Amino acid sequence: MLTEVTLELLQLFIVALGSPLLVGIIRKVKARLQGRRGASVFQPYFDIRKLFSKETVVSENTSWIFRFTPYLLATTMLLSSLIVPALATRTPLGFMGNIIALMYLFLLGTFFLALAGLDAGSAFGGMGSSREVAIAALAEPTVLIAIFGIALRAGTTSLDGIVTRFAAEPLLMLNAGHLLAFIAFFIVALAENGRLPVDNPSTHLELTMIHEAMILEYSGRHLALVEWATGMKLFLFLTLLSNLFFPWGVALTNTPIALFSAFLALIVKLLFFASAIALLETAVAKLRLFRVPELLAGSFTVALLAVVTAFFLQ
Amino acid sequence: MNAPLIEHDLKRLLAYHSVENIGIILLGVGAAMLFQVYRLEALAALALVAALYHTLNHATFKSLLFMGAGAVLHATHTRNMEELGGLIKRMPQTAVFFLVGSIAIAALPPFNGFISEWLTLQSLLLSFRISAHTVNLIFAFSVAALALTSGLAAACFVKAFGITFLALPRSEHAEQAREVEWRMRAAMALLALLCVVLGVLPALILAPLEATVFDLTHAHADMQFNFNAVVANGGFGWAAPLWMGIGLAVLFVVIPLALRSIGASRQRRYYETWSCGRALQTSRFEYTATAFANPFKRVFAILYRPVKDLDIEFHPESRYFVRTIEYENPSRLIFEDKIYRPLLRMINAAARRARVLQSGNVHGYLVYILIALVALLILAS
Numbered sequence: 001m002l003t004e005v006t007l008e009l010l011q012l013f014i015v016a017l018g019s020p021l022l023v024g025i026i027r028k029v030k031a032r033l034q035g036r037r038g039a040s041v042f043q044p045y046f047d048i049r050k051l052f053s054k055e056t057v058v059s060e061n062t063s064w065i066f067r068f069t070p071y072l073l074a075t076t077m078l079l080s081s082l083i084v085p086a087l088a089t090r091t092p093l094g095f096m097g098n099i100i101a102l103m104y105l106f107l108l109g110t111f112f113l114a115l116a117g118l119d120a121g122s123a124f125g126g127m128g129s130s131r132e133v134a135i136a137a138l139a140e141p142t143v144l145i146a147i148f149g150i151a152l153r154a155g156t157t158s159l160d161g162i163v164t165r166f167a168a169e170p171l172l173m174l175n176a177g178h179l180l181a182f183i184a185f186f187i188v189a190l191a192e193n194g195r196l197p198v199d200n201p202s203t204h205l206e207l208t209m210i211h212e213a214m215i216l217e218y219s220g221r222h223l224a225l226v227e228w229a230t231g232m233k234l235f236l237f238l239t240l241l242s243n244l245f246f247p248w249g250v251a252l253t254n255t256p257i258a259l260f261s262a263f264l265a266l267i268v269k270l271l272f273f274a275s276a277i278a279l280l281e282t283a284v285a286k287l288r289l290f291r292v293p294e295l296l297a298g299s300f301t302v303a304l305l306a307v308v309t310a311f312f313l314q
Numbered sequence: 315m316n317a318p319l320i321e322h323d324l325k326r327l328l329a330y331h332s333v334e335n336i337g338i339i340l341l342g343v344g345a346a347m348l349f350q351v352y353r354l355e356a357l358a359a360l361a362l363v364a365a366l367y368h369t370l371n372h373a374t375f376k377s378l379l380f381m382g383a384g385a386v387l388h389a390t391h392t393r394n395m396e397e398l399g400g401l402i403k404r405m406p407q408t409a410v411f412f413l414v415g416s417i418a419i420a421a422l423p424p425f426n427g428f429i430s431e432w433l434t435l436q437s438l439l440l441s442f443r444i445s446a447h448t449v450n451l452i453f454a455f456s457v458a459a460l461a462l463t464s465g466l467a468a469a470c471f472v473k474a475f476g477i478t479f480l481a482l483p484r485s486e487h488a489e490q491a492r493e494v495e496w497r498m499r500a501a502m503a504l505l506a507l508l509c510v511v512l513g514v515l516p517a518l519i520l521a522p523l524e525a526t527v528f529d530l531t532h533a534h535a536d537m538q539f540n541f542n543a544v545v546a547n548g549g550f551g552w553a554a555p556l557w558m559g560i561g562l563a564v565l566f567v568v569i570p571l572a573l574r575s576i577g578a579s580r581q582r583r584y585y586e587t588w589s590c591g592r593a594l595q596t597s598r599f600e601y602t603a604t605a606f607a608n609p610f611k612r613v614f615a616i617l618y619r620p621v622k623d624l625d626i627e628f629h630p631e632s633r634y635f636v637r638t639i640e641y642e643n644p645s646r647l648i649f650e651d652k653i654y655r656p657l658l659r660m661i662n663a664a665a666r667r668a669r670v671l672q673s674g675n676v677h678g679y680l681v682y683i684l685i686a687l688v689a690l691l692i693l694a695s
Contacts, residue, residue: 052573055581061482061595062587063402063409075565079558095543096558098551100435101423105558107468108422114472118601120587121399121481126601133472134609137465144435144461148454152442157551217587221578225569293613300458307454311447 004092007254008082011091014263015081015239019231020044022238022274027202029278044231048224056220061121069116070218070225076109077232083159086239087262088251089167090160098157099150099240103143106192106233110136113226117214128213131289135198135210138293139191142184142300149181149306150244159244167247177309182245184303189237191296193230196281198292210289235270242269315466316617319473319610320645322603324383324393327474328376331419334463335372339365341456342434345441348453352444355533357437360546362527363520363535364433370519371426371512375418378505382412385498386478389491395474395603400483404491409479411502416475418509420468424559426512429544431464432553433537436546440536466610473606482597514559517541604643611645618645 024041031038040046058067080102082093097105110132117129147157153175154162191198194211203209215226243250249265251258287295317330342365349358385408386401387393402409418425421432438460441453483489493499512519517539524535538545543554574580589595611620623642629635671682 052576052578055579055583057583057585059587060584061400063480065402065413065480071566071569074569075562078565078569079561082561093557093561095552096554096561097423098553100432100551101428101553101558104421104423104428104432107420107465108417111417111420111422111468111472115476115480118472118476118606119480121595121597121600122587122589123599123601124588126606129472129476130601130606130609133469134613137462137469137610138613140465141458141461145454145458148439148457151439151550155550157436157439220582221573224578289609290612304454304458308451311442311450 003254007088007259008092010259011084011086011088012078012081014086014266015084015232015235016078016228018270019228019235020048022235022270023231025271025274026278026281029275030282033278033282044227048228051219051224051227052221054220056218056222058222059120059217062116062119062217065112066116066119066217067222069112070222070229072112073109073229074225074232076105077229077236080105080236081232084236084239085159085163085243085250086266087259088254089163089247094158094160099147099159099162099244100144100157102159102240103147107136107140109229109233110192113214116218120217122217124213124216128210128216131210132214135191135292135296138296139188139299142188142296142303145300145303145307146181146184146188149177149184149303149310152307152310153177162244163247163250164252166244167250167252177306177313178245180302180306180309182241184299184306185241185245187295187299187302189241190277190280191292191299193234193237195234195277197284197287197295200286238270238273239266241273242266315463315470316610316614317647317649318470319466320607320618320647322395324386324395324398324474324478325380326393327395327470328379328383331467331470332372332376334467335368335376335419337463338431338434338460339368339372341365341460342368342437345434345437345453345456348441348444348449349437350531352446352449354443355531356536357440357443357547359524359527359531359533359535360440360537361434361437362531363523363537364430364437366523366527367516367519368430368434370523371418371430371509374505374508374512375415375425375427378411378415378502378509379419381498381502381505382408382415385494385502386412386491388494388498390487392485392487395477397485398478398483398488399481399597399600400479400488401491402479404483404488405479405493407499408494408502411499411506412479413475414506414509416471418513420471421464422468424510424513424555424562426509426516429513429516429553429555431460432551433544433546435460436551440547440550469610473603477601477603477606481600482595484597484600484602514556515541516544516555520544608643611643617648619648620645 021041024044028038028041082091083096083102085091114129114133117125150162151157154165156162194201199210201211203212215223218226246269249262251262315334318327321327321330342361346358346361346365349361383393385405386398389405390398392398414425418427421427435457438453438457441450444450520539527535536547541556543552545552586595589599611618621644625640627637629637
């Protein structure tokens with residue numbers, strides 16, 4: 001009992017405390033690639049701490065939904081961190097949901113954030129909400145077909161089942177279906193987390209913003225919670241990408257040594273993905289908004305190919 | 315699912331949306347039939363249970379939403395979303411019930427729409443047990459279709475709830491709305507409670523549904539459930555909506571307490587929405603329902619064939635000053651023109667021909683009864 005609680009708390013703290021660092025690393029690598037020195041990798045922590053100490057300014061047009069959404073976002077992300085196999089394959093609370101339930105939990109956060117964007121009654125918020133739900137809706141089929149592709153080869157949709165099954169397969173990387181599903185899932189991760197080429201996370205211009213437009217009215221602790229939750233969502237998506245598709249080093253047993261090596265493996269994989277994202281963001285320009293459905297359609301085709309190869313190459 | 319996205323009449327949006335949900339139910343039923351053909355009876359029963367469960371849930375949340383729309387109509391005398399807004403402050407309880415219905419219909423945890431759609435998805439994903447490749451591909455496309463409609467449903471109800479209830483009122487009607495009387499609210503409260511209960515405690519309804527399906531097909535559905543969790547196909551997938559709900563509630567309380575303990579600032583100031591330095595904030599600056607649906611109109615332009623009507627009236631002295639701008643963006647859904655209208659025309663034509671029978675002559679009607687009786691006697695013998 002005690003070990004289980006410790007394990008869950010450990011995972012919670014790693015996700016909660018590690019996500020600002022992940023965001024900081026991505027920004028630092030991007031800065032270096034652009035020839036700048038960049039802020040410290042710990043800058044997001046300072047930002048969040050500063051935001052918590054400021055007063056919130058709430059628009060008179062808004063309702064309780066505006067104030068409720070940041071807490072809901074943080075809550076759903078923290079709950080997801082208890083389910084996602086970050087360290088151990090089977091977390092004690094992992095029974096709460098399989099990968100499909102996890103995706104719908106993320107969608108709950110998106111739903112409320114879109115409502116909060118509309119709540120302030122500004123054109124920015126409405127625009128951000130409209131674009132965000134359009135992209136989320138178009139990314140859904142890709143997510144589920146990619147999950148179908150994974151589930152076909154793993155024989156299950158439960159997160160620990162997938163990780164265990166893939167960890168036992170040594171020639172995983174040579175499987176075409178696996179790589180195709182990974183590519184599709186990676187593109188969806190970019191779309192859902194508002195990274196280039198779908199959305200620019202470092203801009204505040206209405207021409208290019210989707211996520212930033214929805215949270216434009218937030219300030220103080222609300223903004224801190226939203227920024228933190230966004231970081232956690234990115235962390236969780238990258239953890240899913242690392243541990244579902246490349247499950248080397250994940251702790252199959254819950255011994256302290258296995259967990260520690262799982263932690264180190266996770267750090268290595270996340271660093272790799274952070275650098276890859278930073279490289280991609282530097283190399284690629286943001287897509288015009290109405291070209292994003294084409295990108296998502298492309299990722300859908302890739303996911304469908306993954307499913308087809310899984311069927312025909314069995 | 316494309317029709318409700320561009321619809322601005324609240325009730326028509328809900329009605330079109332029922333089409334999507336019926337589609338989900340029929341997906342479950344169809345999957346059950348396909349499984350039955352391939353002798354996978356347990357999976358067939360699972361798909362059927364999912365379909366029936368979704369039917370029940372749909373009845374719950376759709377009725378709730380229609381009642382909410384009725385309450386809005388009663389209070390504001392309009393169903394047009396472009397004239398509503400800000401109702402959450404004037405009709406707070408109706409807003410909460412409509413929100414519960416919206417979350418449920420968007421299949422978000424931990425309400426009932428989530429668990430029934432989850433179950434339908436699980437049964438569709440289990441189609442890989444069938445070893446016919448064409449069938450597998452059909453199932454793959456059906457999974458994609460289900461996912462797309464689920465995402466579009468969430469988008470649609472962000473629009474429906476957001477434009478109707480949030481931000482500032484867009485007309486006099488909306489500004490003067492009052493909360494509806496307690497009897498209307500009580501009905502909605504009951505359905506909202508049912509949405510929550512059916513969502514977090516699916517075992518309550520899954521037991522009788524499984525028994526019903528067993529009576530029909532003599533097969534036990536391939537799932538186990540108790541008050542804790544629902545498990546499909548012995549571990550292929552599981553979900554524990556009760557614990558998800560509890561987890562969400564616990565964390566939701568813990569976070570503000572944790573923030574208080576680290577000494578986060580609790581000051582709050584109320585001010586205007588950021589309007590780029592303009593002095594005035596009116597409802598004209600808000601996003602409209604038409605604008606909200608714009609990305610969808612663009613993406614699915616083949617189906618919508620939108621037409622842009624822009625009328626600009628300039629000041630007589632100079633073209634640099636604009637008096638009024640009128641923007642209309644009507645869309646005609648392709649299904650309406652190619653499927654519904656021809657069908658309606660055919661039915662109307664047939665009805666007009668059949669009207670000849672209604673001569674108003676009682677003797678004529680007696681002759682009809684005689685003919686019908688004789689025909690039935692011949693058929694029965």
